[in-house]
Amino acid sequence: MRGTMINIYEVAETNQMIEKENLDVRTITLGISLLDCIDSDLERLNGKIYRKIYEAAKDLVKTGEDISREFGIPIVNKRISVTPVALIGGAACKSAKDFAEIAKTLDKVAHEVGVNFIGGYSALVSKGMTEADRLLIHSIPLALSSTERVCSSVNLGSTKTGINMDAVKLMGEIVKQTAEYTKDADSLGCAKLVVFCNAPDDNPFMAGAFHGVTESDRIINVGVSGPGVVKTALSKVRGENFEVLCETIKKTAFKVTRVGQLVAQEASKRMQVPFGIVDLSLAPTPAIGDSVADILCEIGLEYAGAPGTTAALALLNDQVKKGGVMASSYVGGLSGAFIPVSEDQGMIDAVAAGALTLEKLEAMTCVCSVGLDMIAIPGDTKATTIAGIIADEMAIGMVNQKTTAVRIIPVIGKTVGEKVEFGGLLGYAPVMPVNRFSCDAFVNRGGRIPAPIHSFKN
Amino acid sequence: MKKTIITVVGKDTVGIIAKVCTYLAENKINILDISQTIVQGYFNMMMIVDTSRTDKHFGDMVDELGALGEEIGVLIKCQKEEIFDKMHRI
Numbered sequence: 001m002r003g004t005m006i007n008i009y010e011v012a013e014t015n016q017m018i019e020k021e022n023l024d025v026r027t028i029t030l031g032i033s034l035l036d037c038i039d040s041d042l043e044r045l046n047g048k049i050y051r052k053i054y055e056a057a058k059d060l061v062k063t064g065e066d067i068s069r070e071f072g073i074p075i076v077n078k079r080i081s082v083t084p085v086a087l088i089g090g091a092a093c094k095s096a097k098d099f100a101e102i103a104k105t106l107d108k109v110a111h112e113v114g115v116n117f118i119g120g121y122s123a124l125v126s127k128g129m130t131e132a133d134r135l136l137i138h139s140i141p142l143a144l145s146s147t148e149r150v151c152s153s154v155n156l157g158s159t160k161t162g163i164n165m166d167a168v169k170l171m172g173e174i175v176k177q178t179a180e181y182t183k184d185a186d187s188l189g190c191a192k193l194v195v196f197c198n199a200p201d202d203n204p205f206m207a208g209a210f211h212g213v214t215e216s217d218r219i220i221n222v223g224v225s226g227p228g229v230v231k232t233a234l235s236k237v238r239g240e241n242f243e244v245l246c247e248t249i250k251k252t253a254f255k256v257t258r259v260g261q262l263v264a265q266e267a268s269k270r271m272q273v274p275f276g277i278v279d280l281s282l283a284p285t286p287a288i289g290d291s292v293a294d295i296l297c298e299i300g301l302e303y304a305g306a307p308g309t310t311a312a313l314a315l316l317n318d319q320v321k322k323g324g325v326m327a328s329s330y331v332g333g334l335s336g337a338f339i340p341v342s343e344d345q346g347m348i349d350a351v352a353a354g355a356l357t358l359e360k361l362e363a364m365t366c367v368c369s370v371g372l373d374m375i376a377i378p379g380d381t382k383a384t385t386i387a388g389i390i391a392d393e394m395a396i397g398m399v400n401q402k403t404t405a406v407r408i409i410p411v412i413g414k415t416v417g418e419k420v421e422f423g424g425l426l427g428y429a430p431v432m433p434v435n436r437f438s439c440d441a442f443v444n445r446g447g448r449i450p451a452p453i454h455s456f457k458n
Numbered sequence: 459m460k461k462t463i464i465t466v467v468g469k470d471t472v473g474i475i476a477k478v479c480t481y482l483a484e485n486k487i488n489i490l491d492i493s494q495t496i497v498q499g500y501f502n503m504m505m506i507v508d509t510s511r512t513d514k515h516f517g518d519m520v521d522e523l524g525a526l527g528e529e530i531g532v533l534i535k536c537q538k539e540e541i542f543d544k545m546h547r548i
Contacts, residue, residue, distance in 0.1 A: 006463065008503075012504075014545055069516075072541065
């Protein structure tokens, strides 16, 4: 049953959120299975991949634009995720270069259908690597430097399998190589590369989106946003206690998520593709007022990174979920607050003020989604050090049964204090200092870190 | 019934409602409810209309009402009701 008619104040509130507080739907991501494209001939494989994606996604951008216009809500990105390519290319690819050809096909079709990113140039190696996984991983620097819109992700560990330290070590090297391959663009390639622990199969957000093998042939997943809306709501309850604070976040998250749910259902209906999940993440952009760090300040911190930051973020993340799950029956993906540095003006300010360090960011990742995200570090950082940073983050995810990730950019030719410009939604970032002590002997051991015990929780 | 919300925001001038209503009448769009307030000197109007009998494509209606708004010097938005309903009703 419908309640009373919508009134002018409710309409004004919604439109204020959209016009002044950057409320938007961050992405409609169409997941497409490529399992039925598998072929032992590379050329045939590329042809099948192109045709399958083109057919499935040719109306995606238009559908997104139509929905956006009819409801008056911006839908910022329309994207595609595909089955991890290591699984698809194994039979046809005999070298890293062969794999990079698939990346070019993905890039070409992404341009053709007009999406700004296509995710799934991925390998899932949480326990071990097949030869195809190894080749795909080795092809990442070439793939990301010879394409524009392809995003790559590698799952390195999980709560059930432990951490594949051989792959962690390798990814330290691959991140470094990708930075080298794209050094003319401030090592931008690394902004399109993320490593995970407990990677979700239905994440609509880049760079980590891929279409898991447990998913149906096609699926629509939607990522909502709305840090500015939460911040504005909180500015009206300054000085109130935690109960009031939490209630306000929950109510706001509910409203934001309902918009995502509506858009997801509309897209699903119009494209005749089943609806998968709404991802409840608070995703910031470099736009002023679209910042998760600003919410932390509104909660009561001088800067993100000040003592109390981890607690404030834990509270924020939890209330967003509590409000969001009420608004959508199918919640999934990453679902939590994102804390990227370069994509959030408040985070950038906090780093510039000396309030926020890599170590504090690591602590923050224990209580929110994703992890060390869009962090620029000196270009001369050793591959083993990057592997060490990755291992730490994977351990947090493994032990806490949550998704964690690392998207870190060693900017070749730049050092602490310099600025890096990635452009667009990726923003800019100050190069942050990294702990200079060695972890070589640790990283070089080889093998796996066993899965943790799930009892005796203290 | 297909409900649509039309909002008009801007400086108050003579004939805003008349012009919007004329457009709606010409396109067989029935007005179900109108409310308006003046906030800090700004004219704020909301109409709930039924678009089930119009032949207009929804996207064209959005564009044409937007253009009409530009002519009068106000901002006119036209949105399907569900976005408000989903957000403000459980």
